[in-house]
Structure formats: C-alpha cells, structure tokens
Amino acid sequence: MAAPGAFYITTPIYYVNDVPHIGHAYTSLACDVMARFHRLDGRRVMFLSGTDEHGQKVEKSAEAAGMDPQAFCDRVSQNFRDLSGLMGYSNDDFIRTTEERHTRACQALWRAVIAAGNDDIYLGKYAGWYSVRDEAFYGEDELVDSPAGKRAPSGAPVEWVEEPSYFFRLSAWQDRLLAFYDANPDFILPPARRNEVMSFVKSGLRDLSISRTSFKWGIPVPDAPGHIMYVWFDALTNYITAVGYPDTASAAFTTFWPATHIVGKDILRFHAVYWPAFLMAAGVAPPARVFAHGWWTVEGQKMSKSLGNFIPPHELVAKYGLDPVRYFVLRELPFGADGDFSHRAVINRLNGDLANDLGNLVQRVLSFIAKNGDGQVPNPGALAPEDEKLLGASAALHATTRARVDRQELHTALEEIWRVIGDANRYVDAQAPWTLRKTDPARMATVLYALTDAIRRIAIVLQPFMPTAAGRILDQLAVPTGTARQLAAMGGEPKLVPGTALPKPEGVFPRYVEASA
C-alpha cells in the first residue's frame, strides 16, 4: 500500500523513435493536471514520465543514422524532454529505459518471478511467419495464398522461423486476474474499457514471449546469454524502477507504489493484463489504476503519417498560448472518449470560456475596484444571503473538483468551475455595483469583496489546469504564494485582507482575433 496522502501518477514511456505530437502532449498534460491538483491538495506526489529506448526499430534507426544506439537515444529522447518544458509539465522524474537503474530493476523483477518458484517463466520457442523484406512477423490468418506459396499482405515472401524464447505463463493467470478485477472495480477506467479487458481475459490467455535472440538492443536476460528482454517486460517495469525497485523497502517505493497509470487505449491491455500479472508473479503489488483515454482527430480526420496532419505541440502553443491549449484539450473532450481538434473549436473555447466568461469576469471586477475602490481589497460589511451563496459555491469547488479528478474526469471538473464562474457573472449583474456606488457604497464594498474572494477561490482551483494564468489572477489579487494558494485556502484562512493594495489589473485571457482576410 502506498502511504496515506501519497499519489503516484505515470505517463506511458514514449517510444523514442516517435516524433512528439498532440497525442503525447495530451496524455502527459492530463497527468500533469492530476499531479498538480494533488500537490495543491496537500498530498505527496510522484509524477513520472520517460522514454522507451530499446527494441529492434531503435537499433535499426541508429544504424541508419550511423550512430551508436545509445548516442542515438540520447539525441532523440531529448525531443520528449523538450516537450515537458514546452508544456509546463511538472514531472518529478524522467526515466529512460537505457539507464542503469532500469536494467537493474528489470533483471531483479525477472529473477523475482523465477524465485517465486511457480515456473511462470520458462524457456520455449518463439515461432511464426516472418518476412525478411518487411522485417515483420505475420499471423497465420494474415497470410495470403499465392501460386508461389504463402505471402505477407504486402506480397512479400514469408518463411517459418523459430528462435528460442523465454515465455511468461500468462495462461495460468486468468482466474487470478479476473479475481483482481472483481475485487477492484475501479482498477480499469473508464468502465467500458474495463468490460473490454475483462472479456478479453475471459476469452482465454496465451503465454507471452518475453525474450528475443534476434537482436541485441535490449536488457540482457539474467543467466541467459544471447537473450534480451522483449519490449513489454522491459518497458512496463519502468514504473517501479523509478520508485527504487528492487529496493521495495525504500522510502520512494513504500511511499508511492502502487501507481495510477494513464495510457492511450492502444496500450491498455498491456497495462491492465500483462503488467499486473508480471507483478503478482514477482510478489509485487499490482498498480492502483489504469486509465485509458481516447484519440484526437484533427479537423475531423484521423492523425496519420500519410495525411501529414500531426500537430506539433509547439505550433499550438505559439499560436494560442500555453494555458489556452491546456484548457482546450482538457475541456473539449470527455477524458476517455475520442475528440476532435479543430481550429474553430479552439477559438470558441478560447474566446467563449476563457476571454468572455472568466477573463472578462476578472477584468470587470478588478478594474471596477481599481477605479472605484481605491485599488485595494474592499472592506466588507455583513454578508447577505446571496453573498454567502456565491462564496459557498466557490468554496465547494474544492470538494467537487477533487471528486472529479479522483476519477480522471477532468472535463467535468472544469464544467463545475465554469458553473461558478457563471454564478459570479450573474451575481455581478444582479448586484450592479455601478449602481451601488451611488446609492450604497458600503454595500458596494461588500459585493466587491465577495467577488474578489470568489475569484480567488476560482483561481486557486484553476491552478492545476492553467498554472500561469491562474497564478497571474492570484497575483492581481495580491494572494501570496505558498499556503495561501493551496486548495485548502479555498475554504477559509487565509482570506483576502481588506485594505491590501492591489496591482493594476491586466487582462489574462485576450480574445483570439482571426487574422483578417
């Protein structure tokens, strides 16, 4: 069990051969929001990302580039580390599977499975139809008959090849996995994905080939010269490497493991089936949760190499700004479902939600105070019921958003926040401080105080989603950094101190104006 109040969240390790696109950015961004949320909520957080650097493709790419595989990885993994900087990720560690600590962890995990004495790893033969030309294995059902014999779908000739391989006895784990899913109904989210995984497991499991002898770029299997670990055993282990495995008594491990894994739906099975089985076989606790998210389409079309419609994250950030991009991808699609990334939709969110609803709310209140309230935090009188209502709604966001974030429902968390932003705008109109200025200045001050305090709470809870913009709003309210910006401060102390000087207000979310044709 992880320590109480601790939270460990991981992105997948990205395949180092890939070029980062919006899909990678999205996965990490969701993790980043959860990591930031829980830190602000007073928990100890470990947020891990990294790169997957082994495998035949990397070996070949390095060769093609005329480089040593390690030097090649050093270069291309930088693309993903740069992404962290660009998107403002707050990851605590960035693991690379070519690091020595990872080799140690993988070999230790392997040995632990063997030491458990259940014969879960055994030596067999990996066999299949291989096309030298395609450099790929094909399943029997994929092959096409031709006069010259069996052919790959590409038309390339195939040959039956066999190589010695270690296998993981996954077939023996069906019942234990199903029992685990039953005992942990939230282990796989969203629920639809859980159903898919369970039906997959119920349909029967085959043993898994977990080593290769046909190439070299990988982690050596202990006591088995010529064998290197096959991708998944190597890659998945990164999640425990980073918390100190094999030292399961280490502070990091006892504090943080088990983790919440956020993955794309394409790799759900590996995380929700193979990984818990590996761990249980080695006597290590399985992960706490695996959450699978969906895919982005771009202007209604699937992202693909042939269409060349991958969106480089840096272009988006340059065009719209970092926080608007963060907001858009988290708000636009239900986390878990597929969604479309379109210029139109970004503009609508940016101008409608950010500039009009939130940005204008902050600006109308703060500039009113700057002009009519001596530029200070107003001094409130007794609160009226409608004041209490607004303040109560904004304070309640702490609990409601936490409940949403706990289930990875980041879009509904934002919905909750925007509901209160709407309340605040309606409150401004209903109270009409511009009228109170002439009729009842004391009441005006109370109204403005209620508004600044509501905005303070809204900005605090928005920090995980839009760290820079939310921070700027808090700056404009003269909220000191530190505990005053923790989520706990939404409920009570420290509050805004009447009379505190406020800086000159500046717009936080400018409208996006389309370049005129």
Added chain:
RNA sequence: GGCGGGAUAGCUCAGUGGUAGAGCAGAGGAAUCAUAAUCCUUUGGUCGGGGGUUCAAAUCCCUCUCCCGCUACCA
C-alpha cells in the same frame, strides 16, 4: 463472425418509468462595471424505425437499420 457500447434540439452531449434538458450556435430584449464582454427571454426535438409491457417509456422487453470499440505478442 463473437462480445460490448451508442443512435436525444443546427453542433457537442446529459438525462434508466411520471408533463423533454445543458453548453455552443440562431432570434429578441436589458444593462453599460468590463476584453463589442455580461445578463434576461426565446426559436428549435414524432428522444434512429417498428412492435410490446404499463395508468404512464428517451428510460423496461422484442425486432430492424446504421455507427463505434474489443477480438494478443504491430513500439
């Protein structure tokens, strides 16, 4: 083929038995503190088709049509 999910306002979706909802878009109005922002009102749906159960069905059952996901070793 098998298993699972879905089809609700122009768009994206919420809504599991009791007089159809939200956001955006559209129309009209109010206000003028504010980033021509905000607020109010409002147009709009035979809840995919058909059948059934029920006093009552978007909601339960049957059936049809269409869409999507999963159906293993592709990093």
